Amino acid sequence: MSQPNGETFDIVILGAGSGGYAAALRAAELNLSVALIDKAELGGTCLHRGCIPTKALLHAAEVADQTREAESFGIKAELLGIDMAAVNSYKDGIVARLYKGLNGLLTHNKNITVVAGEGKLVAKDTVEVAGKRYTGRNIILASGSYSRSLPGLEVDGRRVLTSEHALKLDRVPASAIVLGGGVIGVEFASVWKSLGADVTILEALPRLVALEDEDVSKQLERAFRKRKINFKVGKPFEKVEHTENGVRATIQGGETVEAELLLVAVGRGPTTAGLGYEQQGIKLERGFVITNERLHTGVGNIYAVGDIVPGLQLAHRGFQQGIFVAEEIAGKKPAVIDETGIPRVTYCDPEIASMGLTETKAKETYGADSVETYNYNLGGNGKSQILKTQGFVKLVRRKDGPVLGVHMIGARMSEQVGEAQLIYNWEAFPEEVAQLVHAHPTQNEALGEAFLALAGKPLHAHS
Template identity: 35%
Template sequence: MGRSNVVRDRTFDIVAIGGGTAGLVTAAGSAGLGASVALIERDRLGGDCLWTGCVPSKALIGSARVARHVRDAASFGLGIPRQEIEATDVLSSVRDVRAQIEPHDDPERFRAMGVDVVEGAARFVSPHEVEVDGRRLRARRFVIATGSRAAVPPIPGLEEAGYFTHAEAFDRDTIPASLAVVGGGPIGVELAQAYRRLGTEVTVVELLDRLMVREEPELADLLTSRLREEGIRIRTGRIVTRVDRTGHRRRVTIAPPATAEEGRSAEERAETLEVDEVLVAAGRAPNTEDLGLDAAGVETAGGWVTVDARLRTSRKHIFAAGDVTGGFLFTHVADHEARTVVQNALFPVRANIDYRVIPWCTYTDPELAHVGLTEAEARDRHGDSVSAHVYDIGNLDRAIAERAAMGRVKIVVGKGGRILGGHILAPDAGTMIAEISLAMKAGVKLGTLASLVHPYPTMSEGVKRTADAYRRSTLTGWRKSAVDLALRIGRALPP
């Protein structure tokens, strides 16, 4: 980042602390409405998403997908010779993609909007002032948008043996020959599959009894089967008890939690993995420890900033948005929260944040997308009125044509066909889920989606076919009798 503009001696309408998605959207939105805005960033604008998260990870996943297609070329009738993968070329291409997107978050672009971009680490010195490198900025409103980072569990020997997280993955020039991934959530699973497709021997270690525990279980299980088919070793219900350095490699000791497999000694229950490197993907930690929140009177819980429904902290003129609140840790949610903050911070008409319809997607192949409730969650809340309707992507013409006939759509509905949740395992599931999200937001019932014309042949037909299955399930009782009567009348009429 270049040198910041001189911040004039005045009180800003709003100061955003943190130059990731939440801070950038707050700054741009506020400046566009005519507010005086300062944006403070200690490193580089763009945050985790641009530099170490969404952008480079999807670029790496894209390279890995092509590598997979090359290996599977025979199924497309193509005789492509097996290609050697050059790690330096792959990772260089990932950084090239990042460089192409970087201008979207260039400091000069925001300065041109009228935002004072301030370089340095901010620290509250009072509820109404922050200090950056000895300079103090006052504001009527503040937004804490400092994000989160990879959490590193206190595993004996891990620090000494060495490890990396997603934050370091894309600035390396090597792809490990073998890898232990600690954590079976979205980051761990995405990178596990990408590395495997690029030639790495991968083992995923997950404490819980299955991967992707926030997802619809049957779809998560299908994805787990796919990962195993690709050669990824998966050890669920295991914790890493120790990591040791053995020359240039690591010895990772794993075992069931202490409560499992009683009657066997720790030594009997343990197993070891000999790998070149360890990737830690075991959750997130908030970036709040150096902000001086005590001086501002801002309350936290476990380091995460606590907010109300209007995204106000315990100090009502100080807001928080994005990962730092510990809610939905997604870029698109940070954007959504920042837009709500802009309204509540600058205008007298206030709004509560709406989390009722928040889609997300894990960018494996196939992708796994989710919005709303799982079937179990829906039954817990709504009881026997809940039903679930499923369509296997393997029956879809487009999936067969693409040699991608693996996946499932599952839509959970309540009384009258109201959509309570949608879950898709399919190529482009992240795009397909938008249709279900919009239906939920607009109150469109599942039966209505059956009458929506979808282009043929597309993956989106999977949603329509699921809606068809729902509509067929309603043809019981008096409805079935009415259909039978209409058919009899139709047969009796003259042609």
């Protein structure tokens, strides 16, 4: 029933990040009326404070490295310095152009009403914004995430930063401590090192990028040692103190590291506090919204998508979930999203791209004797030699069965994850992939050669 001071929509969406805006656009295509509510800019964390600006910085960092190394390619060039004002202008310009396009797409859609302001779920079918109520026959919660910290660790935005602060930094720090060796941590460590900073990563877990295949972690650690990016793993962080010129971090065992600043990169937490979710009977665990496989909360016609749902906190996951829920509400009965089939990319140097199960997870699931793996070294790939990159493509399969995982590390490996996704999600056998023609010379050939080898037909590799 419509509220006296509001409107009724087919769907009210709380949050306009990747999941929320994707749901709005797909619902509008299906001729459903949508209210899209957000307290900040349309596009959410990914566009404004995450994926896009960080990858712009990573590309600028790559250009800096290529300039330093130009002579090894026969090009005479000199890196005269880093102009952070210009780097930030480049980064912000990309964000602004993408935002302008998205904003126009949403605000000019006749089926979407964009509502600016902080929304709160006040009934099972109603979100309130600044005293006005928006009633929905269906509700989608897409309120996103925030940069987490650790108990007792005070973020001041000057010496102790989150990634949001780091993206606005007007200088390259002389030195930096990165607290956390996951995706965000290794990406910022990679950027700052390329731009000229002395960087140390502190990670409590036994290895960097601990969610990736163990061989990938080992290769990244080798590459970081070669780049002189320092890291200390397996020792939990204890405290940080301000010094005259920066900060001093202490890890387990009393070892200390000093630097100009410290970046807190210990993951992201779900933005659900104070939004009225629990008051309406929605189950939360550690702040995350619990749903079934069809992303329904079990309360009324309320769904949840994106970073507030337990699992990988990736923009493309939220995007796909948003489309799924819009189609679910429209009665299209979409196929359930396979969480293991979502591609994962870390854009440090070297890049990491992966799909499916790690070797360890595959053996836990199917038994060690039922799983086989193959590592194809990029040293045998012509394009990788041209790019002067090192790394590998690792395949995990069930013996005499389909591919269970694809794990890649090296320059530009993110561009290969599309084919890897098709291979995994179509449950392809190596023998089937080995029949496909991969263009020469490309890094994509590395994927083809790996499958040739796993199919028993190694050419540029040893079986």
